[in-house]
Amino acid sequence: MTNSKNEVSGIDSILNYSPTGKPVVSVYLLVDRSRVAKKSYQTRLNSMIAAGREKLETDVNFDRRQKKEISGIFERVKSFVNDNFKADNTRTLIIFSSGDGLWEVFRIPIIMRSKIIIDPKPHTQNIRSFINNSKRYGVLLVNREKAQIYSIYPGGISEYLAALISDVPSKVNFRSQAALREKKILGRLEDKLHHFFKLINDKTMELFKDKKFDYLILGGRKEIVPNFSNYLHSYLQSRHIGNIDAEPDSNITIINEKANKVIDGFEAKTKNSLVEGLISEYNPNGMGVLGIEAVIKSLMTEQIKILIYDRQFIHSGYICSSCLYFTIEKKDKCPYCGGEPVFYNDIVDEIVEDALNQGCEIVDIEGNEKLSEAGSIGAVLRYKL
Numbered sequence: 371m372t373n374s375k376n377e378v379s380g381i382d383s384i385l386n387y388s389p390t391g392k393p394v395v396s397v398y399l400l401v402d403r404s405r406v407a408k409k410s411y412q413t414r415l416n417s418m419i420a421a422g423r424e425k426l427e428t429d430v431n432f433d434r435r436q437k438k439e440i441s442g443i444f445e446r447v448k449s450f451v452n453d454n455f456k457a458d459n460t461r462t463l464i465i466f467s468s469g470d471g472l473w474e475v476f477r478i479p480i481i482m483r484s485k486i487i488i489d490p491k492p493h494t495q496n497i498r499s500f501i502n503n504s505k506r507y508g509v510l511l512v513n514r515e516k517a518q519i520y521s522i523y524p525g526g527i528s529e530y531l532a533a534l535i536s537d538v539p540s541k542v543n544f545r546s547q548a549a550l551r552e553k554k555i556l557g558r559l560e561d562k563l564h565h566f567f568k569l570i571n572d573k574t575m576e577l578f579k580d581k582k583f584d585y586l587i588l589g590g591r592k593e594i595v596p597n598f599s600n601y602l603h604s605y606l607q608s609r610h611i612g613n614i615d616a617e618p619d620s621n622i623t624i625i626n627e628k629a630n631k632v633i634d635g636f637e638a639k640t641k642n643s644l645v646e647g648l649i650s651e652y653n654p655n656g657m658g659v660l661g662i663e664a665v666i667k668s669l670m671t672e673q674i675k676i677l678i679y680d681r682q683f684i685h686s687g688y689i690c691s692s693c694l695y696f697t698i699e700k701k702d703k704c705p706y707c708g709g710e711p712v713f714y715n716d717i718v719d720e721i722v723e724d725a726l727n728q729g730c731e732i733v734d735i736e737g738n739e740k741l742s743e744a745g746s747i748g749a750v751l752r753y754k755l
């Protein structure tokens with residue numbers, strides 16, 4: 371398991387990785403409990419590693435030392451997955467590792483295709499597309515002396531954004547002061563707090579303009595938060611989705627836990643209204659499609675803006691081995707290139723993978739009856755054909 375500090379800085383160091391000359395192994399493993407049992411994804415990992423070893427043996431791009439390092443990484447990945455890993459709500463497990471100590475683990479809340487890639491840099495195309503097209507949540511924690519701000523991506527990946535400290539003294543000894551002087555100090559104190567709150571607001575607005583987050587959660591004591599909310603810029607107020615009881619110094623794991631509860635509630639609401647809009651507006655207007663056949667058709671013409679699917683939805687189908695044409699009907703030959711269609715028990719994760727490659731937003735949803743009745747999968751389109 372990564373510790374919370376790693377997780378805070380991890381994603382940035384992966385996305386901005388500079389090659390060190392050591393090969394980086396990127397492992398993507400589909401571990402979604404509603405699709406695969408632990409035994410099956412362990413088997414899948416073993417066979418990917420076996421294939422990787424075989425390829426490695428004849429690969430002239432790596433010298434003997436590098437091959438040994440890669441082999442060591444394979445072993446470490448295997449024992450991590452077999453001994454230390456529980457899928458819980460993770461749909462895709464991603465591990466990046468190299469011979470010079472790189473070891474980053476990410477738990478991604480959407481399904482991706484299992485694969486192992488060895489390159490001078492981490493293989494990040496899909497994780498990048500996922501992050502770029504997901505909503506980010508800023509968590510601003512405030513007390514009278516300090517403020518901290520994080521941003522949380524879906525799946526609990528967090529990035530530390532800023533810390534601010536006020537020069538307001540933490541304790542003023544009132545006992546020795548005369549009543550009048552006490553009032554004066556209090557006045558000055560509130561004045562300083564006022565300035566501090568303004569400073570926090572400005573900094574937060576700056577981060578928002580830099581697109582560091584889309585929505586904002588406030589944290590602090592009950593007496594602080596309503597007071598601070600009055601300072602929030604109107605843009606930020608419209609992005610403010612809830613509060614948590616946490617302090618700037620609180621443990622990041624606890625902050626994440628509390629913030630994720632607020633996020634889950636907010637996302638459930640927005641996802642359900644997205645489905646509502648898809649069914650009652652986009653689909654009738656030709657700006658949306660419902661059902662797997664229509665989704666595949668739109669995917670092949672690269673029309674999809676947002677792909678929406680039920681988390682439990684599984685469907686078999688065929689994918690052309692040479693041009694990646696998708697279909698749910700059995701065909702002898704690919705209608706586009708004449709290549710051979712290959713059968714898949716589940717092509718939903720392949721659809722998601724392809725949509726990610728195209729830079730689509732991916733929305734998975736749980737227990738929405740209207741979506742199930744409409745075929746369990748649908749999409750909002752970029753344009754009509």
Ligand SMILES: [Zn+2]
Nearest residue numbers: 690693704707
């Ligand atoms: Zn084809």
